[in-house]
Amino acid sequence: METCSSPHPPVPLPRPPPRQSHPHLDQICLPRRCAGIPAHASALRAGACHPRLWNELARAYAAEGSSRLALLVCLQMPARDKYTFPLAFRMCSLLSAFREGACLHAQLHKLGLACDVYSVNALLSMYFDGGQEDCARRLFDGMRKRTVASWTSHVIGLERQSLAHEAMGVFRNMLDAGVRADEAAIVGALSACTQCSCLEFGTSVHAHSIVMGLGLDLVALATALVDMYAKSGAIDVSRAVFERMSNRNVFSWSAMIGGLAMHGLGPEALSLFNEMTEVGLKPTPVTMTNVFTACSHAGLVEEGWKYFALMKEAFGMEPRIEHLGCIVDLLGRAGLLAQALDFVERMPVEPSGAIWRSLLGAASTHGDLRVGELAVKKLASVEDPVAGDYVMLANLYAKFSCWEDVGRVRTKMNDSKTRKVAGYSSLEVDGVVHKFVMGDRSHPQSDSIYEMLGAVNEVLVLEDSTA
Numbered sequence: 001m002e003t004c005s006s007p008h009p010p011v012p013l014p015r016p017p018p019r020q021s022h023p024h025l026d027q028i029c030l031p032r033r034c035a036g037i038p039a040h041a042s043a044l045r046a047g048a049c050h051p052r053l054w055n056e057l058a059r060a061y062a063a064e065g066s067s068r069l070a071l072l073v074c075l076q077m078p079a080r081d082k083y084t085f086p087l088a089f090r091m092c093s094l095l096s097a098f099r100e101g102a103c104l105h106a107q108l109h110k111l112g113l114a115c116d117v118y119s120v121n122a123l124l125s126m127y128f129d130g131g132q133e134d135c136a137r138r139l140f141d142g143m144r145k146r147t148v149a150s151w152t153s154h155v156i157g158l159e160r161q162s163l164a165h166e167a168m169g170v171f172r173n174m175l176d177a178g179v180r181a182d183e184a185a186i187v188g189a190l191s192a193c194t195q196c197s198c199l200e201f202g203t204s205v206h207a208h209s210i211v212m213g214l215g216l217d218l219v220a221l222a223t224a225l226v227d228m229y230a231k232s233g234a235i236d237v238s239r240a241v242f243e244r245m246s247n248r249n250v251f252s253w254s255a256m257i258g259g260l261a262m263h264g265l266g267p268e269a270l271s272l273f274n275e276m277t278e279v280g281l282k283p284t285p286v287t288m289t290n291v292f293t294a295c296s297h298a299g300l301v302e303e304g305w306k307y308f309a310l311m312k313e314a315f316g317m318e319p320r321i322e323h324l325g326c327i328v329d330l331l332g333r334a335g336l337l338a339q340a341l342d343f344v345e346r347m348p349v350e351p352s353g354a355i356w357r358s359l360l361g362a363a364s365t366h367g368d369l370r371v372g373e374l375a376v377k378k379l380a381s382v383e384d385p386v387a388g389d390y391v392m393l394a395n396l397y398a399k400f401s402c403w404e405d406v407g408r409v410r411t412k413m414n415d416s417k418t419r420k421v422a423g424y425s426s427l428e429v430d431g432v433v434h435k436f437v438m439g440d441r442s443h444p445q446s447d448s449i450y451e452m453l454g455a456v457n458e459v460l461v462l463e464d465s466t467a
Contacts (some may be wrong), residue, residue, distance in 0.1 A: 051081040058087055067094045075100060080107060082116045089122035098130040121149045128157025148182050156188040164195035175208070183214055183221050190224040199232035216245050223252045230259025250281045258290035266298025273307075285320055292326030296333055304330045325355045332362025337371045353383040364392040372396045387413065 054077035061070035074080070074088035085108055092101035105123060108114055120143060127136035140146075140154050151174040158167035171189040174181060181189075186209050193202035206225055216222040222245045229238035242248075242256045253276040260269035273291050277283070283291070288311055295304035308327055311317045324347055331340035340359055344351050356379035363372035376393050379385055390413040397405040443449060 051077065051079050051084060054079075055081070055083050055087070058084070058091075062087060062091065067091050071095060071097060071100065074104070080111065082113050082119060085113065085116070085119035086122040089119070089126045093122075093126045093129040096130070098126070098132070101126050101130070115144055117143070117145050117147055117150065121147065121153055124150065124153045125157060128153070128161060131161065133158070133161055133163065146177075146179075148179055148185070151177075151179055152182060152185040152188065155185050155192070159188050159192040159195070162195065164192040164198075167192035168198065168201055171205070181208065181212065183209075183218055186212075186214065187220050187224045190221075190228045194224075194228045194231050197232045199229075199234060202228045202232055216241065217247065219245070219247050219249055219252060223249070223255050226252060226259065227255040230255065230262060235259055235263045235265070250276070250284055250287065253281060254284060254287040254290055257287065257294065261290050261294035261297060264297050266294040266300050266303075269294035270300070270303060270307075283315055283317075285317065285323070288315075288317065289322055289326060292323060292330060296326060296330040299334055301330060301334050301336070321349055321352055321355075324349070325352070325358060328355050329358045329362075332358055332365075335362075335366045337363060337366060337368045341371055341374070351378070351382070353379055356382065357389060360389060360392050364396045367396070367399050369396060369400055369402075384416075 054073055058070045058073040058077075061067075061073060068091075071088060071091035074084055074091065077084070080088075085104060088104050089101055092098060092104070101123070108116075108119055108123070113119055120139065124136055124139050127133075127139060136154070136157055140150065143150060151170065155167050155171050155174070158164075158170060168189060171181070171185065171192070174185065186205060189205045190202055193199075193205065206228075209221060214221055216225075222241060225241045226238050226245075229235070229241060238256065238259050242252065245252060253272065257269045257272050257276075260266075260272065270291065273283070273287070273294075276287075288307070291307050292304055295301070295307070304327065308319070308323070311319055311323070324343075328340050328344055331337075331343060337359075340362060344355060344359060347355075356375045360372055360375035360379065363369070363375055372393060376385065376389065379389060390409050394406050394409040394413075397403075397409065
């Protein structure tokens with residue numbers, strides 16, 4: 001595999017910004033209307049073709065935001081060195097050019113650079129960005145030398161792929177190996193804790209950051225702490241961290257607003273949102289989602305409509321499908337099914353399955369058979385109903401004693417081989433979350449657990465009989 005050509009034809013290259021790191025660079029940067037990469041290659045071959053010249057050209061394009069052109073330079077240069085690959089792999093990640101990245105990985109081996117830690121770190125991130133966790137794991141496990149960036153890339157990559165427990169395990173191994181975690185690694189570990197509500201482990205990560213001298217003046221770290229504590233049930237600690245932050249950006253405010261909304265503190269969330277706008281920060285789409293969620297959970301219908309109108313009038317934001325869904329949820333929770341249905345039917349975009357499912361849930365809760373049946377019909381035209389959809393419809397029919405319809409829905413659910421996902425309980429012990437499902441014996445200590453539960457049950461029965 002001598003070279004890796006792009007599947008796209010060469011394109012005209014704009015002139016990169018001037019750089020003075022090499023005397024021949026002005027010859028490399030041809031006029032704006034050049035024919036493309038081959039013309040640049042000809043210019044280089046006419047003079048010197050050392051990889052350094054090509055690397056300078058690629059870095060120039062990357063610096064001005066021309067990622068695709070930077071990658072084309074990396075792919076078509078006649079020779080590469082260890083400085084080429086880190087940039088090339090980063091460009092592959094940005095462009096989702098994972099086929100080209102795999103080709104460059106082969107070249108890395110062929111050139112004997114497979115042990116270059118900077119190249120491998122960039123390659124590790126690329127594989128995670130491409131959803132190729134197994135390749136990333138094998139790459140990390142085979143590294144002879146690991147830097148802080150290697151561990152950090154592994155933690156962040158796993159967290160972004162929703163492999164939270166594994167990410168926390170890697171972070172723990174990082175500390176056990178004596179590696180000093182940086183801010184990025186700690187933020188990644190906190191985000192993993194947030195995914196699975198691991199308060200105990202998240203608190204230990206916070207303590208570690210303090211030991212490392214990383215304070216709340218670091219906005220990304222402090223924001224991750226606000227989010228982790230709020231979503232792990234410690235809303236008071238989350239608020240305390242937020243109040244102690246010396247600098248806050250819109251993501252910090254959004255995290256705190258979302259935490260308050262999650263805990264049903266709607267008025268507090270809206271008050272904080274108003275405070276945020278008063279200091280001159282413009283909300284993001286995520287901020288508005290959190291605001292609508294706060295209104296929905298607290299039953300603040302009028303306030304929800306007010307902020308929905310302000311979205312476009314005051315902030316110049318067009319509502320996205322998730323914002324429209326929040327309004328449907330707001331009206332549905334309040335029992336305003338007719339308004340909710342009218343809002344859905346007048347949407348400027350095609351309602352998603354999630355929106356019809358929200359309407360179905362509201363109809364099931366408030367006993368509106370007409371809206372419920374319509375919601376299921378519309379939902380089925382968008383996507384295949386899941387077990388929970390059939391259960392909500394069956395429960396709705398049961399409220400009206402429509403037992404034949406209940407049986408029909410149950411039969412349809414069985415015929416489609418749809419099964420409701422079993423609920424589970426979780427318990428965090430020593431920073432590890434253990435899941436328990438009824439009748440499940442997959443836990444490695446299940447025998448001891450069931451033996452203990454049996455003993456507890458005997459004691460409870462004995463106390464009940466003697467009471």
